[in-house]
Each structure stands twice: as structure tokens, then as C-alpha cells.
Amino acid sequence: MKLIYIANARIPTEKAHGIQIMKTCEALVGQGVDLELWLPRRNNPDFEEKDIFEFYEVKKRFRVRKFFCLDMIGKLNFLPGVGFYIQSKTFANSIKQELRRGDYKDAIFYSRDTYPLVPVIQAKYRYFYEIHTTKINPGKLLLKVFEKSRGVVAINGNLAKQLEKYLLEDKIIVAHDGVDMEKFGVLITKQKARQALGMPGNKKIVLYMGHLYDWKGVHTLAHAAEYLDDNATVYIIGGTDKDTSKFKEFLEKFRLKKIKLLGRVSPSEVPLYLASADVFVLPNSAKKDISKYYTSPLKLFEYMASRRPVIASKIPSLLDVLDKSTAIFFTPDDPLDLSKKIKAVLAEEVPTERIVSNAFQEVQKYSWQARAKKILSFLNSKLNR
Template identity: 25%
Template structure:
């Protein structure tokens, strides 16, 4: 794609919200704006109020945010919201429509070229019908998926439609920023002179939280910090109890989360073979590309991650991380101890991870990748 174009980004969720999909949408819009495009994000109203969503998410470039409410959380409500989005786009057509919102993308077909991004195979009859209609009758210019595993599954699922124009673009992260002053670093509970082992992310089933708490039990000389988690998930873990050297920090604004990374000696990505989204509604472990993993890489942290095929698309044991079986606490305890005691190895792995991140996994790189070679000049010329 050449000069900057006008992009309408269709997000089915809310901004702000506690969910990772809102971070993804804001970061992608930020990266498109950084690349010189004029971006408008169409999103549902936030589930809570913040003064400035750009500051809350820590994005650096301004873009417009248009909220479009849904009458209710039903297929009928989603279709009504999608028609409202189409009406807004028709009044002032963009050069390109990009997004995850199946209802709104299908409704807006014909207004401008479409790019459909998806992070999992659909599994309910209603959205399967909508997706089949979109791919068959109003095919997008391309489909963006986050892993090669998901791309292969889409080709198998929709092989009857011919060759799908699939682009594999893993999740990404913002380039690391040094703290503006010591006061900007978070206040950390725990002991001042022991290694800090970190985890950043949600506390859903399949994220390996029980493994982290097992490690805290087995390694009392280290402090374990878990950053993130909705209130209901925190309450669930509180009922189970944990060791005195494990600290749950709860949800933090996305713009604040990066201030934790410099404080961690080792970071953990203990994803299980089955990883679930909020409320356990969707299982996505086969296709996962966790944003927090790329944030670990951006800050050059020493990473221990689960040895899963989908994570091996990004990670290489002994090169940019240590990979361990997700169901082997002994192997994880040994790996944590090894990285804490061998600072040279930890720095080597962290440096390799950061270099890979800088060359392949920034949001700007991802924005360029998903738009590469796309021609919208015909649309722009006819407006």
C-alpha cells in the first residue's frame, strides 16, 4: 500500500474494557496512524469510563474513536448495531475497512475493500453462517490470522471456496520505553532483596495460574507477581489461597502495564494445551499468539514458556527462551532457578528475544504486513 489512506477499523467489543481484544484494537489503530493512515475506530461503548482512552491504553498517535451501541447482546442486537455502522460508513466511505466484527463487516460489504482479521475458528452456528456468507459472497481482500496453525485450519475449513488470501501476522507489542522517572515505577509488595518472577495477563482457565502458585510453594526464596485479572477471577483465586510469596496485582491500565517489566528477573508464559477466553466460552489454545509474550520480548526479559507447537512458531528453546512441558512443575522450578542463578544465560536469552521482536514483532511491523501490496487507489479515486 502506498500513501496514507482512510481506514475504518471495526471492533466488536468495547473500549475501554478489561479484555485483550480492546488492547489489540487500540494498538493496531495506533500503528496504522503511525504509518500515516487516517484511522477511525468503531467500537461499542466502554464497560467503564476513562478520561482519555488514548492515554489509558498508552497509544502514541491520535485517531478517532466512534462508539456505536448495540440494543442488546443478542444476534438481533448485533445486526442492528452492524446496520448502524454501515450507515455511518456509507455517508463518508473510507478507502479500507478492517476488523474482527463479523456482523459489521458483512453489513458493510460493498462500501470499501475489506480485510477480515480472525483469531480462532468460529464454533457456533450463527457466526459460522455469517462467516461463510462473508467469505463466499463478499470475499475480503485478505484474511489476517495470528498463527500458521490457524491459517492451515481456515484453509481446511473453507477449502471448498477456493484459495483464501490469508496473511499470517502474529500478535505484537509496543517498543519498550524507559521509565520517565523512578517514581513512575509501580510499588512492588514483597521482599526488597529477592528475585522477582513475573506473569502478566488474564487469570482465565488454561493460563497456567495454578502452575505459578505451585512454583511459589516450591521456591520460597523468590517472589512471584501476577499482574492482571478481572475482579471475578481474582475472587476465585482468593478462595483457593496461595503462598505468602505470591502477589496478585489485579488489573492495571494497559498504559501502565509496561512499567512492571523492568522489575522482573524472569517472566513466565505457562499456557496450557487448552486455553480459554473470558468465562470459558471459547477454547483457543491451538491458535494462541499471546500479546504478553511479545511484551516480554520487547523488554528483553528472560522467558520461560510452555513447550507447545503454536508457541514454537515464535519461540526457540535455548535461543530466545526456555521451553518446558506445561504439565511438569519440576521442570519449571528447575528452569526458574537456573535463570535466576545464571544471569549470563538470562541476559543472552532476553537479548535474543528483544532482537527478534525489534525485527519482526512491533505493532508498526504488523500494520505494514497486513496491508502490504494492497491496492485501494481505485476506491480512493472514485470517492
């Protein structure tokens, strides 16, 4: 199969979608797919010298092509959304020109973005759409993408149920995000990890890794830290430079002093930091639909593979993967309840050994390879009709 994955994304990037796209492509190549990744040529000074395959530790290489776009994202903040619109439309126009130049009648297109699919639809090429979030009332473009697609891949079950309002059930498949089991499934002792990172050996470490958006719930974790005993330290790792600065202001405003804010680390360092922890927290908020219903956090699967107890918000998006046999739940957006659950785990008042073992067994089916097999089987079933 010749598959062209179009991603309107700046890659390499500090954001999780870069990992998701690159690992999905690598896993599809591993299944024998002849794959090309088409990207916009965007400005990213922090990553200009980075090799895309080395940065994401991708072993199975594939062709990456970059196309012109007018990158106005972040330059027209006084006109919300306009910068993204200009960038997306000019990237889509470059795709249109390429489709006119080449012969792609035998190719299958795949994308998680709507604008780049417009020229694909116009050229009447076959494509599949991967959806990561939606609205109660989708716009005309998204509805058209649904209608003309051969099938839609949803990243969780809640999204799939929402799609059934617009698509036949057999045109939808659920393929959660994944994890690199070769990288995260290797057991590293806490002692070795902490020695390598220069972290204290005599403290209990509570760890969150991910972005600092409001809906991620990190503000709840920061408030919860104030209720913890002095022998526990909360480490927050990740976030863009801009979001990290903003989060520091939040910590100073509320005088929250029990947080160690480390900023972002390279993908190669992530397993070591996870191994240093006593417990992981996934504190997603229930106040935004993207968090409550539609997210499929990469860190969830990395947490499960790293064999430490996971304390998670009790919200539908996380319950799509977790249950009481694989995680400890707390009331979303409730710092006091979160602190109680953290204390109980650290004091060994909760029998976490079986929970950790169950989570590790459960995460085996969420490897990138398993995801690629599921997607490829779905694609073939729809193409052979």
C-alpha cells in the first residue's frame, strides 16, 4: 500500500502530536506500508538543527517532504485564528499544486487535519481521516471530510460515539494513542534513575509529565501539593517555554512552593524521569470537553508501561482506558481529594502492586505496532469493498 500521511504540523516540535505522528508512521512502515509524510515548511528555531528521525528515536525511516506555507501562526495574535487560517490555507494550496503535478491515483491519503484534505477531496482521491476532537455541531468542512472519507479513525470511544450521529458505525474505528514498549517497557530502578538525574534518593516523588494547558489539570496538582507531607516532592515536567513562564507566575501568585518545575526534556530522557517516580498523576480537568471526553493522552500509556501507580481524574476520556483495577481515581478539579489519594498511595494504604501489574498487562495492547495493525486492517477492509 502506498500511503501519504499529510500532517499540518511543525515537526520536530515540543508538543505530543509530533510523537504521535512520527510513531504512527514508523509503525505503519513496520507493517510493510510504503509511506510518505507531507509537512508544511514552518519556522521553528529551537529545532532547526534536529534530525527528525533521531529526535523521535524512529528507526524505520520513510520519506518526509516539506511544502511551502505562509507561516503566520503567532504573528497575528491581535486577530485570533487568522494566523492559523492563513498558514493552513497556503499549505493546502501547496498540496493542491503537488496533486496537479504528480500521479497519485494509486495512493491512499491519511490525515488528522481538515484543510489539507480539501485538495484531496477535490481531486477525488481516496483518503481516511483521524479525528482527535470535535464540537457538538461540526462545521461544514468537517462534515464534508466525514462524508467523502473512506473511513474515520477516532482516538477514543467517546469520539466514536459522537461520530455515529454523522457516519455509519462500520465507517468508524477506535484506535487509541500508543506507547513504545521497547522504550518504556524496560524496567529501570528508581535508585538508578535518581542517581543518573541527580534527584534526591530519600524523597517520595510525585510526577506529572505533559503540557501545562489549563485543561490538563496541572493547576489542581499544584494546589494539591500544598497538602502533602514534607517528605513528598511534586515534579512537573514539560510545557512550552511560554507556558512554563505563565505557570511560574501562577505558582508565585498563589505562593505554591512545593512544586519542582523542570520544563521540557528530550524524548530520549523521558523513560529515565518516569522511572524516578513513586507515583504518576494524570489530573485532567472536567471543565473542558476536550479533556473530559475526547483526549487520549500519550503519557497515560507511558505511565502504564513504566510500572508505577497512576492516580487519574475520574472522567470519561480516561475511563475509556482505565478502571479501578488499573488506576486510582480522584474527583476531577478537587485538590484536596487528589492530595488524599496521593498520601494514601505513598503511605502504602492502597494495594498498588496488583494495580501496577494490571496496568502493565493492559498497556500491551496499546503499543504503536498494535495501533498500526488495527488501522491498516481497517483501511484494507474499506478499500477492498
